Amino acid sequence: MNIYSKLSDWQKRGLITAEQQQKITDYENNVRRPMLYHALLFLSCFCIGIGVIAVIAANWEAIPAAVKLGVDFALLCTAAWGVWHSRRKGRNLAAEALLTAFALLVLGSIGLVGQIYHLPAHGLSALLFWSVLTFPLLFLSSKPLFPGLWFIGFFLSLYDRLSDYRWFADFIDQLFDRNANFGIWSGLFAMLVFYRLLQMLPHPAIQKAWRHLTVFAFAFCAFVLDAFSLKDWSYFRTDNVSLGWTVWGLSALALAGFAFACRKTSLRPGIAAAAVIFVYAFLTDMLPAWEDETSALMMIALLSVAGIYTYRHNYPRLLNVSTVLIALRFFGVYLEVFGSILSTGMGLIVSGLAFAAIAVVWQKVRRRLLHNVGEKNHD
Incomplete structure (x- = not known):
């Protein structure tokens, strides 16, 4: 819905007056950027730049x-x-x-x-x-x-x-050969620790850049872990050798110690996400046959962490996205578990009712959360 449709809808609902609608419309028309003009300028600069590069490339050897x-x-x-x-x-x-x-x-x-x-x-x-x-x-x-x-x-x-260096290559190979999920978690945890160190620097731009990279790394790795089975990749061996309780215990202590040290910082959502991926890596090590089920639980838990964060910090759009993704992941779980019944008429009816139930529950939860966020913004 564009801005003009929204203004018309708001005016019909009594949120704004007709005079306010007209003023906003006039303002938008006056400040609207000439997109065609800028597009032609960009195209002109692009063509000139490509032409200069082509001329230089054609005569590169002749230039002293x-x-x-x-x-x-x-x-x-x-x-x-x-x-x-x-x-x-x-x-x-x-x-x-x-x-x-x-x-x-x-x-x-x-x-x-x-x-x-x-x-x-x-x-x-x-x-x-x-x-x-x-x-x-x-x-x-x-x-x-x-x-x-x-x-x-x-x-x-x-x-x-x-x-x-041989020692480093052997370390990486052994780490990912034994449990690729644990290797990915180790890298993400190292990024969190490094971000905590960067917070000690009085330079927000550096901190923000690393925070963006860390969030992207968590999101990308979560998608890869949920969508693919790393043990089936040719890059990783499938020897199914457990890391052992010593490695898991020391890693859990490191994560718990870091969480305790950062309990009053802005890293709590990241630590919660790292804990979820750690539990997932542990379960895939102990119960490799249940990797598909645990990956779904991991993704739902990570999206819940994101939803809680957006709810507490009053980000309604991101909260909406989080709830949509959670509902879609539940939908995916349903298809994975009961996908075979979709081939029958009764199965289609039951599936349709299940999808409708998911939609209704999601809509109610979404409205309740967004209503609470709106109340927080007014306080």
């Missing part, structure tokens, strides 16, 4: 090395000046965009120098070198864009570098 390096240095200086000028004018968004462009130009410069002087590259060593060079720029950023890119580049290149 000194010219290449000189242009590269000029671009670096221009981007650096742009960051300084934008900061001085208070244009933080432009400064952040130029800071990211400067960092990417540094990465391009590393590749350019390596190509001109035929320097060999091993794995992602150039990316790791870039991470070291651009590390001070993290403390100049005011938005999470560049720190997020830097974290991805640094940890990917660091993992690639450590994989060259």
Whole structure:
């Protein structure tokens, strides 16, 4: 429903007057951005940029090395000046965009120098070198864009570098060969611990970038664990060797100690999610035949954690999404358990009634929660 339909509906319900509706409509018409104009400008810049790249690529070998390096240095200086000028004018968004462009130009410069002087590259060593060079720029950023890119580049290149060492490669192989779910949980738990360390830094942009990456990692891994059986992947062996009570006990103590240390911080939802995935990994280790059932319970529990968080912090849209996903996951469980009865007429009738019951229950729970959130917002 667009803004004009909403205004008409609100006016009919008595939420706004006809005069207010007209004023809002006039305001929206006046501030509406010329999308066609901006789209044509973007298309123009895109075509020009592609054309410049094509011309340079066609004559790349004929361009002297000194010219290449000189242009590269000029671009670096221009981007650096742009960051300084934008900061001085208070244009933080432009400064952040130029800071990211400067960092990417540094990465391009590393590749350019390596190509001109035929320097060999091993794995992602150039990316790791870039991470070291651009590390001070993290403390100049005011938005999470560049720190997020830097974290991805640094940890990917660091993992690639450590994989060259036999002890590290053997450790990763043994960890994921014994229980891939536990290996994934270990990585997520390490991200939580690292985020707690970042909270000690007086730099919100770095913290926000890592928080976004951590939330994405949890969501992605939860989807993978629920949608796929990792033991069936060729990358992981299926030797079904348990990790042992010592490993599980020490891991549980580490999680409990971390939860106790962070009991008064904003990490409680993340710790709850880590605890859910830990229990799932433990159950798949002890009861491998019940992996499908435990994965469904894990996903419902994780969505419940997200729902509780959005409810307590008054995020009605995210709460709505959480409840929808929970209802859909229950629907998926029903299909997994009773899917075979859908081939009969009586089974279709029973299934239809079950789906209607799920829809009614979900709608009632959703309305109740959203009503409570609305009351909180008015308090």
